[in-house]
Amino acid sequence: MPSPPAPDPAVPAAPRAVTVLSVATRGPHSGLIVAVPEAEPAVARHRERLDGTAPLGVPAHITVLFPFLAPGRIHPSVLVELEHLFAAVGRFSFRLERTDWFGEDVLWLAPADPVPFRALTLRVYEAFPACPPFEGEFDEIIPHLTVGHGHPVDDLRAAEAAVQEHLPIEAHATAVSLMTQRTPGGRWTRAASFTLG
16 A cells, blocks of 8 residues: 655645544443553643543543443453463553644653554454444544543643653553443443453
């Protein structure tokens, strides 16, 4: 497949948009994430104010696949399949080294190497093709740790400056968590954890 043409530096790039834990289908939802406890000292107080999922029980994380199956469809056989799927993937270390933005609406932390996270996403999607990432809304998978979204840009930029003082953050992916809701828009709980091999 031919490579796309290089962007013209004279033409400003269009801002990227992303849906953050907001999809067309009504919940309750489930999702697969890599929790990043190493980032909590840098982002927890900002996420609590600026990321609506934090007060609902979602830890600092990088999404593997959202939305996953509706919670009522996650039977024991699904859990066994996920366990085998993730056990075949080695643990890996990663570094969150910079902030980035989707437009002026979403502030996030970028892993230096997004490839291992993309590989996890594609692995789950291949096993569960009825669950495209973000319902297939985006052509590109961009692994990220959301710090805040949907708030005034000045508040997000203040959080960005504070978080940048903690960078880089060294972290380790050792497991994938299955997060579920009981009601649409309700709290999230960790329903299962799958150790990486």
